[in-house]
Amino acid sequence: MENCYRFYRNTSCDYFPCHKVKSEEEFNCMFCYCPLYFLEECGGNYVYNDRIKDCSNCLIPHSPNGYDYINEKLMTENIKRRNKYK
Numbered sequence: 001m002e003n004c005y006r007f008y009r010n011t012s013c014d015y016f017p018c019h020k021v022k023s024e025e026e027f028n029c030m031f032c033y034c035p036l037y038f039l040e041e042c043g044g045n046y047v048y049n050d051r052i053k054d055c056s057n058c059l060i061p062h063s064p065n066g067y068d069y070i071n072e073k074l075m076t077e078n079i080k081r082r083n084k085y086k
Contacts, residue, residue, distance in 0.1 A: 031061035
């Protein structure tokens, strides 16, 4: 599989797909749990319910380009934090 480190589908998962999507063929399971959850401004479609971040309407981690988006966002955040403490 080409680019298998960026995209895979786990169709045997009991929760697949864990979000309502138009195409299960493009559903990416690479980030079952989003590594951007801790960011205030992750760029996703989220709401706060009693101070708890609810990301159930966000499909960024499950999109075909989610891997690239998440890695870019993490790199940008790491650079910002590193520069803050210089």
